[in-house]
Amino acid sequence: MRQSDPQEVTVPKSYPHSVRRQISHCLRAGDAVADIASETGISPATLFRWKDQALIDAGVRGGVPSVESDELASARSRIAALEAELALTRDACALFDEQSVMPPKGRSRSSKD
Template sequence: MPKSYPNSVRRQISHRLRSGDTVADIGTETGISPATLFRWKAQALIDAEVRGGVPSVESDELASARAHIAALEAELALTRDVCALFDDQSVAPPKGRSRSSKD
């Protein structure tokens, strides 16, 4: 799994990239891979409306919505599994009694 960096670190480095520091210099200084830094720089340019694309705010909202949908789908699947357990065909009456008899 890729390493995760705090948002504060990403913001500081994105600011440095926008102000002209090179990816190579920042990569050497921080140990963050150049590929990650180029991705952050591209996103910083999109957020600054210098380049076209989906801004971070919108992509964060989209990711949050997708996670919420996945959680709801998992809950629905669990509900369906539980309902299947209590289907009339799978629940047997206690021994010695029929379903129609009343005490």
């Protein structure tokens, strides 16, 4: 038996939208989750989540439709990018504020030649 490494991180597997859409359609049509799980190798927990979301998208159950959650995820990603850009801008401004402009040696800024 393999022991898990405490530093090891498990990343959820990602599936194309077309696959998810096709399987969700089969689930809504009445195919058993266990059958689809054994055919595709996708975990039953994932399939149940997809089925629940398909029912929400169809208006059968209450919840947030996929379109709205996709828009929300996109907005959150954009906000994170803008906040990172703002932080860089603030750091650059702070750096320039700390630097003082020194006149060239031997000349004062107020004298004109």
